[in-house]
Amino acid sequence: MPVEDMHAGIHELDIGGRKVLATRNMMPGMSVYGERLIVEDDVEYRQWDPGRSKLGAMVLKNFDIPIEPDSAVLYLGAASGTTVSHVSDMLTDGLVYAVEFSPRTMRDLIQLCDQRPNIIPILADANKPHSYAHIVEKVDVIYQDVAQPNQAEIAALNSKYFLADHGHLMLSIKSRSIDTVASPKKIFKEEVRKLENGFDIELEVLERKELDPFHEDHLGVLARLFVEDEQ
Amino acid sequence: MMKQEFTVWFGKLRLDEEGGIMNCSLFDKDPEMLSKVVTSLQENVQSVPLKRPDLREAAIECGFVELEEDYDILLREVCIKAAKSQISRTDTDDARIIQAVEALDDIDKNVNELSERLFEWYGRYFPELDMTGEELARFVASYGSRANVPAEHKLFEKASSSMGSELSFADEELLRAIANNICSLYDTRRYIENYINTSMESVAPNLCNIAGAPLGARLMSMAGSLQKLAAFPSSTVQVIGASRALFKHLRSRAPSPKHGIIFNHPVIRNAPWWQRGKLARALAAKISLAARTDFYSGEIDRSIAEALERKLENIRQANAVAPKKEPHPKPHSREKGSKRKQGARNRKKGGKS
Numbered sequence A: 001m002p003v004e005d006m007h008a009g010i011h012e013l014d015i016g017g018r019k020v021l022a023t024r025n026m027m028p029g030m031s032v033y034g035e036r037l038i039v040e041d042d043v044e045y046r047q048w049d050p051g052r053s054k055l056g057a058m059v060l061k062n063f064d065i066p067i068e069p070d071s072a073v074l075y076l077g078a079a080s081g082t083t084v085s086h087v088s089d090m091l092t093d094g095l096v097y098a099v100e101f102s103p104r105t106m107r108d109l110i111q112l113c114d115q116r117p118n119i120i121p122i123l124a125d126a127n128k129p130h131s132y133a134h135i136v137e138k139v140d141v142i143y144q145d146v147a148q149p150n151q152a153e154i155a156a157l158n159s160k161y162f163l164a165d166h167g168h169l170m171l172s173i174k175s176r177s178i179d180t181v182a183s184p185k186k187i188f189k190e191e192v193r194k195l196e197n198g199f200d201i202e203l204e205v206l207e208r209k210e211l212d213p214f215h216e217d218h219l220g221v222l223a224r225l226f227v228e229d230e231q
Numbered sequence B: 001m002m003k004q005e006f007t008v009w010f011g012k013l014r015l016d017e018e019g020g021i022m023n024c025s026l027f028d029k030d031p032e033m034l035s036k037v038v039t040s041l042q043e044n045v046q047s048v049p050l051k052r053p054d055l056r057e058a059a060i061e062c063g064f065v066e067l068e069e070d071y072d073i074l075l076r077e078v079c080i081k082a083a084k085s086q087i088s089r090t091d092t093d094d095a096r097i098i099q100a101v102e103a104l105d106d107i108d109k110n111v112n113e114l115s116e117r118l119f120e121w122y123g124r125y126f127p128e129l130d131m132t133g134e135e136l137a138r139f140v141a142s143y144g145s146r147a148n149v150p151a152e153h154k155l156f157e158k159a160s161s162s163m164g165s166e167l168s169f170a171d172e173e174l175l176r177a178i179a180n181n182i183c184s185l186y187d188t189r190r191y192i193e194n195y196i197n198t199s200m201e202s203v204a205p206n207l208c209n210i211a212g213a214p215l216g217a218r219l220m221s222m223a224g225s226l227q228k229l230a231a232f233p234s235s236t237v238q239v240i241g242a243s244r245a246l247f248k249h250l251r252s253r254a255p256s257p258k259h260g261i262i263f264n265h266p267v268i269r270n271a272p273w274w275q276r277g278k279l280a281r282a283l284a285a286k287i288s289l290a291a292r293t294d295f296y297s298g299e300i301d302r303s304i305a306e307a308l309e310r311k312l313e314n315i316r317q318a319n320a321v322a323p324k325k326e327p328h329p330k331p332h333s334r335e336k337g338s339k340r341k342q343g344a345r346n347r348k349k350g351g352k353s
């Protein structure tokens, strides 16, 4: 079974001709949400279903994933940790700050944090970066999947507070959280415009692609904090 | 203005205007204590300078930890502790809803008793008045004596020709006071219903979506918590409320002991009798799934409602025609009850659909 490295920590396994996205399991023997464990050459991988993870879909859509093994990542909208667990796998020498505001969901996330050494749980509202500025360091990557009407604003606000120079922002925009009737294309255009010009922070959108067929009406966006001395 | 204090998880930093550290006073490396600092700063939000040092660098610079690794280990421990304690405090969202459901029942009981009293008492002065419940209370609260019903009121004729006895001033004051109380109980009732509706949307959005907020809240209340409801098999969900002990205030109008309160769901209530059992089974299955989704993931899953709709439609189509004979005659003979009883039932119905 050939293993192809797609990015540091992200692999594509070939199981009898079927390509399967996976991360290398940091906690061998443990499946987090019922995903399949696959062993190859004494290495255990966890299957990563792009239909359940927007980040997984972004990988398959060939986004240039900015997460490196030693990155500090701020993850907004961690939910019960499905995707966070794969980010945790990638960060062999890094740390992910997982922000989630639903206490019920946070309970599951904490179980994951108990198992893994590199996830810091934060029960907070991503609209209020003030409420976790005493915890979160400057990060290399912000990943956001909150499905809120003001997604762009939340992303910009957090970038302003926490993104290190040259840091990257990745977000999944769900058109139906913004407007259920307007055309997704129009919404996406407006959200990208807002990200680039709508707030008092300079973000440069590097890539934008829709996440179908994995997620309908979702746009993946990769942006970078624009830093003056680069010019 | 120039200098700013910024408290972080490991200590208090004094910063210059460029965000450089002028001075730091470190907290003890006690995870329990630090987790309290973390939660209290989350709740009492401080103003955060945009220009501020990186926390990890600051911790090392101030000598809180020597190695980055120690920073990670301690921060993780502190944040897990903090999150756990925050959860155990907020985890009672469903408990608040359950209190609200029980408050509704208390109010219904009071309203029913007071309304019957008002009906009986006021009936002596205005026996022709064909009103019960809230309508009667509003009427008495605004007019009191028959003599105050204005000429343009549709009941003016009845009021002026009534055979009832005269109402003394003292009695009128008393009856109005009782009526006002009833009205305000009705207002509180609506207020609580609104509260349940909005809280259910955030605490159990899927359950709310499938069962409706009032029924969802009631199921939660009877199960004891959202967790318990999520743990029930759907066959149990189907009969929740069937036991008299569990749902005592339904005593007077429970249609049949084997039917749980989900039979109050319009999908079942409005269905022909021969489809009800099957529809209830399908509904119970999805209610159970919705409660589990709410409890375990907290995310909204629209596919539950879509699957339910398909299932219900299939049942309706496959059972379009009535079978030959009704297996058990349903005790719907209640319609014949006295006027007053009917009034009381209608009042109750308001909150239980």
Ligand SMILES: C[S@@+](CC[C@H](N)C(=O)[O-])C[C@H]1O[C@@H](n2cnc3c(N)ncnc32)[C@H](O)[C@@H]1O
Residues within 6 Å of the ligand: A052, A053, A054, A055, A076, A077, A078, A079, A080, A081, A082, A083, A084, A099, A100, A101, A102, A105, A124, A125, A126, A127, A145, A146, A147, A148, B299
């Ligand atoms: C679509 S789910 C995220 C799924 C997750 N990223 C994954 O792939 O495993 C969105 C999550 O964001 C959370 N959320 C929504 N608004 C939020 C906010 N303002 N602050 C923090 N979390 C939020 C929701 O509670 C929900 O769990």
